[in-house]
Amino acid sequence: MAEETKMCGKCHKVLPVSEFYSNKSKPDGLSGYCKECMKEANHRYKLEKKNKSLVVSLLEKSAEKEKETAKFEAKEVHTTKALSYASLN
Numbered sequence: 781m782a783e784e785t786k787m788c789g790k791c792h793k794v795l796p797v798s799e800f801y802s803n804k805s806k807p808d809g810l811s812g813y814c815k816e817c818m819k820e821a822n823h824r825y826k827l828e829k830k831n832k833s834l835v836v837s838l839l840e841k842s843a844e845k846e847k848e849t850a851k852f853e854a855k856e857v858h859t860t861k862a863l864s865y866a867s868l869n
C-alpha cells in the first residue's frame with residue numbers, strides 16, 4: 781500500500797502524511813503544515829512568548845527592591861524592539 785501524501789501549506793513540499801501532525805479541527809484530520817514547519821512556527825512562538833514573559837517578569841520585579849534596575853531593563857527591551865521594527869520598515 782502506497783503511503784498517502786499531503787502538501788505542506790508553508791514549504792509546499794509533498795510529504796508523507798506521517799510528516800504531518802494530526803489536527804482534528806482540520807477536514808483531513810491533519811495539520812496544514814509539515815512537522816518541520818510546525819517546529820519552526822512553534823519555536824518562533826515560544827521565543828516571542830519568552831520575550832513577553834521576560835518583560836512581564838521584569839515589570840513584576842519592579843515592585844521588589846531592584847525596582848530601578850528592572851524598570852531600566854524593561855525600557856531598554858522596549859526601545860530595542862522599537863528600533864528593530866523601525867529599521868525593518
Ligand SMILES: [Zn+2]
Nearest residue numbers: 788791814817
Ligand atoms: Zn513544511
